[in-house]
Amino acid sequence: MVGGEAVLRPKTATLTFVSGKAAKFDLLAAPMSHDRGEGWRQVRAAGPVLLSNGRYLLTRRDDVEWALRNPELFSSREAFAMMNSPLPLVPIAFDPPEHTRYRKILQPFFSPRALASLLPGLQSQIDETIDAIAKKSECEVMAELAVPYPSTVFLTLFGLPLEDRERLIVWKDAVIGLGNSSGTIENLDPAPAIELFGYLVDHIGRKRAEPADDVLSQVLTADDPLTDDEAIGLSFLFVLAGLDTVTSAIGFALNHLANHPDVRQRLIDDPKLVPSFVDEIIRLEPPAYMVPRVATEEVEVAGVRIPKGGEVVMLLAAANREETEENPNPDSLDIDLLRRHWGFGGGPHRCVGAHLARMELTLVVTAWHERITEYRTPPGFAATVDWPRPVFGLDELPLLLGPG
Ligand code: HEM
Secondary structure (H helix, E strand, C coil): CECCECEECCCCCCHHHCCECCEECCHHHCCCCCCHHHHHHHHHHCCCEEEECCEEEECCHHHHHHHHCCCCCEEHHHHHHCCCCCCCCCCCCCCCCHHHHHHHHHHHHHCHHHHHCCHHHHHHHHHHHHHHHHCCCEEEHHHHHHCHHHHHHHHHHCCCCHHHHHHHHHHHHHHHHHHHHHCCCCCCCCHHHHHHHHHHHHHHHHHHHCCCCCHHHHHHHCCCCCCHHHHHHHHHHHHHHHCHHHHHHHHHHHHHHHHCHHHHHHHHHCHHHHHHHHHHHHHHCCCCCEEEEEECCCEEECCEEECCCCEEEEEHHHHHCCCECCECCCCCCCCCCCCCCCCCCCHHHCCCCHHHHHHHHHHHHHHHHHHCCCEECCCCCCCCECCCCCCCCECCCEEEECCC
């Protein structure tokens, strides 16, 4: 801050709200379980900057985008420092320039070209899973497909034994579930996290001794290699960031298709449309609907002063559903429009795994339709998300398979 002035958000889009105060709003009470369209409408209608349980929520896409792109004013490091993680959660718990170094190390492994080498393996894994489902007349999508598949992908990517999948799922649930219970790491039952830690230490030791061509071996032996602590922190973050997000997106995708036979038929007839569908699902139902930061200086957004040290949350889902000239019907899914969205974040922390996530989801939807073209949710079933929780997702998605 210079001369006592707050840093001003330039070209504030929402001047009508210049009051100096954020409207109070209880995000946790918003009706998100059944109808996120209504939920995010209420959030946006309450104002551009809301104060909810002590945190400043940014609800407008221009403000969200601006904050995402200004890590020197909105620090991810400070937001994660509040979690007191004993491990360096590489790269999310860092700001540039340290963050830039980590992204340089990681980026080469997550480009579409680098990921192409994984494709045949991931394809045969998904084919096998859906072959088994296709033999039945009903299935539970979350348990049989959406939960196990991203874990298989993570183990493949990191060169870890596929038979460890069930253990990984148990560790992941315990670490995430306990993390959500209080928001701090001190109150966790440390046992599952310690087991996962021991597992990673063991495998990192093996990969240092005998590196292979997986991502974990390569970040340990790159020109600018990660230390053991950094590699463990990175692996923890991948478990936290790359599993439940994809699980949720698979659930939302198949639920939408089960209830919209018109969209389903277009994807069956023309599988080249699947990637557009995948992006539309992530725009409408972003599993990571918000990202946390801390203001490093007093800053004014849409006329509201956020104090230095204030906790700021960018509501990606609200930004994705903002009505604009080029996006007049933000609550409807349209596979013919290429709409911008922030479901993978933006700025320097934009999701490292975005291409991988898109690839996983495209494989799932395509392989599903190659085997199962008729499916629907059981009569009376309405998919709900358990709210509030930090990652949106369905707990269950039963489907009836075959002609109705
Ligand atoms: C549909 C699936 C996914 C969604 C919706 C999603 C969403 C996001 C979002 C919104 C961020 C930005 C966080 C922030 O700015 O604070 C992010 C970051 C990240 N994601 Fe994803 N993600 C997905 C899948 C994945 C996968 C599959 C991986 C790993 C294989 C992954 C790894 C990461 C990592 C490491 C970061 C931190 C990047 C950084 O700090 O530079 N994500 N993700």
